[in-house]
Amino acid sequence: MKTMKKLICIVLCLLMVFSVAACGTEGTGSNNSSGEPANNSSVIVENSSETPSDTSTDVTSVDAPSETVTPSQTSQGNTTSAPVSNLWAPGTNDNSDGGTSAPKQTSLTWKQVKAKLPKDASGKEIELYNWNTQIPAQKAAIERFTKETGIKVKYKEEGYDTYLAKLASLVATGNPPTVVRLRDNDPSYMMSMQPINKTGYDFNDTYWDQDILMEYNVNGLLYGVNLESSPYYQPMVTFYNQELIDKYSLEDPYELWKSGKWTWKKMYEICEDFLKAAGDGYSGLSTLVGEYVFSTGSSYYSYKDNKYSANLKTTAFLKAMQNMNTQYQKGNICDIVGNYSDFSLGKILFCNESEIAGRQSHYMMTEIKKKGTLRAVPIPAVDGQKEYYVPILENEAYGVPNKAKNIELAPYFLRFYLDTANYNMNSFYAHKTILEAVEWTRSQKRVSVLNELDTNRTIIGIVEGLLTCTTSQIKTLIESKYYPSAKDAAAQATKEIGKLVK
Amino acid sequence: MTKFNKLKQFTLSGRESSLSVYKVRKKTVSLISSIARYVFLIAFSYTLLYPILFMISHAIRDPMFFNDPTVQWIPKAYTFSNFQSAWVVLQMPTSLFNTITVEVISSLISIIACGVAAYGLACFKFRGQGILNALLILLILVPFSMTLIPNFVNYYNFDFLGLFTLIEKIFKVEIDTNLLDTLWAVYLPSITAVGLKSGLCIYIYRQFYRALPKELFEAAWIDGAGPLLTYVRIVVPSSGVALLTVSLLSIIWHWNDYYIAQMFLTNHRTMAVELNDFFMHHGLDGVVVSADSCMAACLMFVTPMLVFYLILQKRFIASISATGIVG
Numbered sequence: 001m002k003t004m005k006k007l008i009c010i011v012l013c014l015l016m017v018f019s020v021a022a023c024g025t026e027g028t029g030s031n032n033s034s035g036e037p038a039n040n041s042s043v044i045v046e047n048s049s050e051t052p053s054d055t056s057t058d059v060t061s062v063d064a065p066s067e068t069v070t071p072s073q074t075s076q077g078n079t080t081s082a083p084v085s086n087l088w089a090p091g092t093n094d095n096s097d098g099g100t101s102a103p104k105q106t107s108l109t110w111k112q113v114k115a116k117l118p119k120d121a122s123g124k125e126i127e128l129y130n131w132n133t134q135i136p137a138q139k140a141a142i143e144r145f146t147k148e149t150g151i152k153v154k155y156k157e158e159g160y161d162t163y164l165a166k167l168a169s170l171v172a173t174g175n176p177p178t179v180v181r182l183r184d185n186d187p188s189y190m191m192s193m194q195p196i197n198k199t200g201y202d203f204n205d206t207y208w209d210q211d212i213l214m215e216y217n218v219n220g221l222l223y224g225v226n227l228e229s230s231p232y233y234q235p236m237v238t239f240y241n242q243e244l245i246d247k248y249s250l251e252d253p254y255e256l257w258k259s260g261k262w263t264w265k266k267m268y269e270i271c272e273d274f275l276k277a278a279g280d281g282y283s284g285l286s287t288l289v290g291e292y293v294f295s296t297g298s299s300y301y302s303y304k305d306n307k308y309s310a311n312l313k314t315t316a317f318l319k320a321m322q323n324m325n326t327q328y329q330k331g332n333i334c335d336i337v338g339n340y341s342d343f344s345l346g347k348i349l350f351c352n353e354s355e356i357a358g359r360q361s362h363y364m365m366t367e368i369k370k371k372g373t374l375r376a377v378p379i380p381a382v383d384g385q386k387e388y389y390v391p392i393l394e395n396e397a398y399g400v401p402n403k404a405k406n407i408e409l410a411p412y413f414l415r416f417y418l419d420t421a422n423y424n425m426n427s428f429y430a431h432k433t434i435l436e437a438v439e440w441t442r443s444q445k446r447v448s449v450l451n452e453l454d455t456n457r458t459i460i461g462i463v464e465g466l467l468t469c470t471t472s473q474i475k476t477l478i479e480s481k482y483y484p485s486a487k488d489a490a491a492q493a494t495k496e497i498g499k500l501v502k
Numbered sequence: 503m504t505k506f507n508k509l510k511q512f513t514l515s516g517r518e519s520s521l522s523v524y525k526v527r528k529k530t531v532s533l534i535s536s537i538a539r540y541v542f543l544i545a546f547s548y549t550l551l552y553p554i555l556f557m558i559s560h561a562i563r564d565p566m567f568f569n570d571p572t573v574q575w576i577p578k579a580y581t582f583s584n585f586q587s588a589w590v591v592l593q594m595p596t597s598l599f600n601t602i603t604v605e606v607i608s609s610l611i612s613i614i615a616c617g618v619a620a621y622g623l624a625c626f627k628f629r630g631q632g633i634l635n636a637l638l639i640l641l642i643l644v645p646f647s648m649t650l651i652p653n654f655v656n657y658y659n660f661d662f663l664g665l666f667t668l669i670e671k672i673f674k675v676e677i678d679t680n681l682l683d684t685l686w687a688v689y690l691p692s693i694t695a696v697g698l699k700s701g702l703c704i705y706i707y708r709q710f711y712r713a714l715p716k717e718l719f720e721a722a723w724i725d726g727a728g729p730l731l732t733y734v735r736i737v738v739p740s741s742g743v744a745l746l747t748v749s750l751l752s753i754i755w756h757w758n759d760y761y762i763a764q765m766f767l768t769n770h771r772t773m774a775v776e777l778n779d780f781f782m783h784h785g786l787d788g789v790v791v792s793a794d795s796c797m798a799a800c801l802m803f804v805t806p807m808l809v810f811y812l813i814l815q816k817r818f819i820a821s822i823s824a825t826g827i828v829g
Contacts, residue, residue: 008636132782159779162764165647169654169765341792363782 122150224397620707
């Protein structure tokens, strides 16, 4: 009996040791390759030792970004080991316009793409895995695809919280879905996925979103794709309540945008006019992740030399946060970050949110959509800034999981399914201004909100924390340091901000 | 004249008796400690009751007052429309039916199976008992998420010891061994006492059965009862306390379970699953998906268990005094 007890104890200890060893992070070769996604495009990296030169919170005096980092400069520099030839690969060409570094071809039309479909494709079945309920537009697109190609598509909806766990379980059974929707290049997703290059499809086509292709490129292997003209592309826009604009005779944001006068300063002025007219219990703006920061081209973190650093002490960031803090003190910004519930009920004038909230069948902002008073314009421009940056909330992409069947059909399906030409975009959104705003942002420079799953929520936590600091406290933020992951950078930033707030 | 006044009279008269001073002091201390006790209990109760009171307050208030700082607990206007919205969003009564068929029945099966398993562990000596006890501890310690994928793969192709494949080959029939999206994915672990928190249930039972006097079992053996009859006629009637405790815990755990239902039963959406996806529901007609309707939904979800607990609580105390056996 005693021997058995000792034996069981030893086995349990060994189990714990092996499980801890398997959870190793940086420093082990096997984890490095899957844990570090490629850099985002259009991320501004400033001198980490730079200190803010003045304490002004004037929006108009924001410095222009000093350095624009192109994807080719910040790529990991390793040559690709693409298993398939003619594969798009980073670092092969420098491109100073901030676009891709891939050798480009002209866009192929759907007819041309369809001509390359395998002969025995008709009659086969593929499965699309998603966490949202299928909307009528998606169903219509899928039916049209089946009609044109003969390939049957099954839409499988899964719960948001158990999405990854279920995917991993399905991969373990050997019968996973064919196409999986991805939210970001989180390593926990990639573990269940295989490179989409293995389908044999040539993604050297400008129809595909090259920023996404780079985002989901891990050591030269492509794990996620999306189309340039995809309806599933999530820029942040500024939603507003037309009823409140008309009721209090405020300046129309749509007209301002059309005339090139839609700036943050103008938006805050409208907020102040709204608050004066509406009285207590109302707010001007609901911000989600501190969009003003991203519209300056800055971000909370940057990725440089294979490491993440927190940008919290850079000039652009500090001025952006000081500006936001000032507006918060004035009552322009509501105290609950991402409060689209109150916005929908008419208590808040503006709401910065991903375009997804404006989709006809999406659960967000239901009341205001039913009233027909929801409108949208792009996120305002920064006064005096030459460049315009649009924050991208989620780098939505699609990939193929390990052990999936019929994966050679996946790119053809995605090429059709993700094309706005196959959707009635007029009925996709709750109002035409939303579609207009989204389409306009496609031609602008993008700043990704660096969406590792945990960091997105931590960013919101940082914003909430910083909004409660005093203006002078924000000046004394932490120095930029290098961290192995965005999660660590976020955790350190939150810790430091916590000290400030105390 | 009350005793206290009599005492007071003595002190005022100057003829202080040490005994009366002691009594006064004792009463004062007793009064202060009572007040302190009640203050602490009220404060503690407020902490515990706050979520429920918050839920009730928000469930009956008009959504317009959600952000109104002048409205704290008592709304300016009452409405039951939040409950109507919650009823629709929770897909009632389908989800309630699913919850009963999936979780409650699974819980009842688990209560019975765990009792039997614990009886074997507690009342019999056999080879390998130590290992089984150690595995029981493992069952308690190892979280569900660690065995999620192996369980999923197991239920996906539940070819028990290869028997189904053998039957298929011999009888030339096709047997669907995929237990996912069927109720067997939840019932089977309950039947085999390895379901949700079964380890803890077995442990509670085992500890109770160990405390039962051996004379009971010996008397049963002498009368010719076998192990099963002894369990049914002697052990179960004596284990009222343990049975109630395990029932209470097991049913509540199963009722609140979201993960297993979501992972293994996509087509049987329970109330917990619907509540978790409350804000994910696309625009349903006549429904306001707001924080207030969410509170109404939470209240609807919690109420059956609250009532169940209140009913069982009385019987729980009564059973302790009736059996005279204290765990």
